[in-house]
Amino acid sequence: MEWLGLQMLSELPSTGQIILECNYNPYLVVLALLVAGAGSFATLSMAERLNHVEEPVAQRQWRLLGACCLAGSVWALHFISMLAFQAPIEVHYDFALTGLSLVIMLFAGWLAMNTLGRRDLRPRHFVQAATCIGLGIAAMHYIGMAAMRSNAQQFYRPDMFVASIAIAISASLLALILARYFRYGSGTLHQLLKYAASLLMAGGIFATHFTGMWAMTLIIPPEATMALPAADNSLQLSLTIALITLLISASSISAAMSDQKLQSKEHDLRRVNVLLSQLDQARVSLQQAAHYDALTNLINRRGFNQVFAERLAEQATSEGMLAVMFLDIDHFKRINDSLGHDAGDELLKVIAGYIKAATRSQDVVSRFGGDEFCILIALNTRDEARHLAQRIMQKMKEPIDLAGRRMVMTTSIGISIFPDDGRTCEELLKNADLALYQSKDSGRNSLNFFNSGLKTRATLELQLEEELRVALLEERGLRIHYQPIFDLHTGQVAKLEALVRWQHPQHGLLSPDRFIGIAEANGLITDLDLWVLRHACQDLAQLNRHGYGGLKVTVNCSALTLGCEELARDVADALQQAGLAAHQLELEVTENALMGNIHSTISLLKDIRALGVSLSIDDFGTGYSSLAYLKRLPLDTLKIDRSFIQDVPRSRQDMEIVQAIIIMAHTLHLQVITEGVETMEQYQFLAQQGCDFVQGYLLSRPVPLGELRPILSRLDQRDESFLACFTPYVDTNQSVSPDLFANNPDYHAGASAVRPGR
Missing domain, CATH: 3.20.20.450 (EAL domain)
Known part of the structure; x- marks a missing residue:
């Protein structure tokens, strides 16, 4: 690296004057450490945001911002520390080499953020990335050192030179691990740990810089004249760089926090939308469960009552007729008792299919429970209800294969007519039920229309029961x-x-x-x-x-x-x-x-x-x-x-x-x-x-x-x-x-x- 003015030495030269009276401005050193800590915290925040976005554009933005925060903080620590360096000679810096050191650090920062953006990081990925980033930090440091112009020549101890590079690689590995770890989690404890991790990362970068400075020895050649240091503006320049870097870090942290809050709100909004969608699905499911029979997929009593009320209002307006049919499967209990309830359920499915096949598309077929079904039909004459009931009874005569047996079921049917037998849902259903019991009492496998005598008989039986x-x-x-x-x-x-x-x-x-x-x-x-x-x-x-x-x-x-x-x-x-x-x-x-x-x-x-x-x-x-x-x-x-x-x-x-x-x-x-x-x-x-x-x-x-x-x-x-x-x-x-x-x-x-x- 002779072209940079960096020379390695195994022993001091016999000629020349060694500059020993070198020291550092402690305030600027502390300022450099704080700048590095703020940048490290911002970098961890960028890595955390990188994990919580899925859009490629947003990921590239957070990578770039994180790289700028990391590179700016590391470079600012180096440059402010260099400005804190005080020697009894005149020192100034080459602008081109200083800019080159910043570019190299930006590249190392981009490499670090790109590594953290991977979903499947393995140990070898950490080691490879840490090596490259550490070498980039070391290159940034020593190019920045080469940018220092004075009458003295820079000589470096090889052992300390290698140690600084090793510290840079170790600090980079530590930074990657911490950044990967702090991509997840939330809460106060998480924030406190992130603060501590930021200081730890800053300390590693700080150690890299000052190990490199420790490796350096300034020697004034015999033929060179020693120029005393003139008044400089290192304090103002350090404060300016620190302020700019801190503003960048603070802006990045603020952007990360704002994005976190926005994403949290978006997450909450998505969760609310998911919950609303689930509620809609649950409402549909509850409505299905509330209005439909799970076994036969026919509407149940609740759903039937709702449709019945609507149809009743329509027919009352148009002065039409409705028929309510109650159906009960004859001796159905024998099936459950002899073949089991599973066979009974299968039989109910078949019977429901028979009833649907015998009715028209506009007719309402409902399962009220057990083996009891109810049908609502619009009609012009009472004979239409009789013919439909007869079609159902004829359909029921078709053999049913069940549990290895072939059987034929019969049904009893009771019918009430709107408006002749009642004008309300309750009255029509009650009267159809009375007609059904009349069919059962007359030997089953028959149909009966409601008549006023049935109501009188039911009233008398209720009175006699009491x-x-x-x-x-x-x-x-x-x-x-x-x-x-x-x-x-x-x-x-x-x-x-x-x-x-x-x-x-x-x-x-x-x-x-x-x-x-x-x-x-x-x-x-x-x-x-x-x-x-x-x-x-x-x-x-x-x-x-x-x-x-x-x-x-x-x-x-x-x-x-x-x-x-x-x-x-x-x-x-x-x-x-x-x-x-x-x-x-x-x-x-x-x-x-x-x-x-x-x-x-x-x-x-x-x-x-x-x-x-x-x-x-x-x-x-x-x-x-x-x-x-x-x-x-x-x-x-x-x-x-x-x-x-x-x-x-x-x-x-x-x-x-x-x-x-x-x-x-x-x-x-x-x-x-x-x-x-x-x-x-x-x-x-x-x-x-x-x-x-x-x-x-x-x-x-x-x-x-x-x-x-x-x-x-x-x-x-x-x-x-x-x-x-x-x-x-x-x-x-x-x-x-x-x-x-x-x-x-x-x-x-x-x-x-x-x-x-x-």
């Missing part, structure tokens, strides 16, 4: 009538069937068919059965005290009551409270109730049988019982339904059926009761076939407890006058003459139309 609930709660109005069961072997009354009646304050004495269905539909049947059980046991205990200790009482038990696990305990409590022996009580259950859940039913009946209570199967032959299960049931008695005896002896087929049932029951060691006996021919036929007991209007209608004892006394008479009533008609096909029982107020010839059951 009053029945009160009657059970207050035990007011409910009555028990008893019908004797005659033993054909002993010729005496053996049992009494307890049949509930309701003495209604407005409608008079109501038979069970008026309120049993209401009790079953509203969860009152179990309370009603237990009420009958308790009072029947108490009434029989009272008869026992009057000399009728050989009687049994039979009490009906519904399917719902039979499903209660506490039934055995309730039976035991009723017997204990009445003081009645268990063998005097017999429970009657229908065969359909028995077959509902055969395994749990068998267990429950065994518990009741263990108490000593007899068990009877009622209405035999009208259900779907299996003989394989029948032989497993702990039964004592089988009761033949009256439908098999009412046409005897006119129907030979019924006679053969009754005969077969009696033989089968006796084979299973069961006693047989036949109910509904109303003629002498029926009585005699049953006696000939070996039937054990008979029950019916021929003997007595159901009567209250207060009227029972005279009837029991008359039926228990075994004199010739009573038995003679039956003798003349043993071989005849004529019905018994009413005159023959003119003195028997309990017999009515026309009573066959009235079921003597509950």
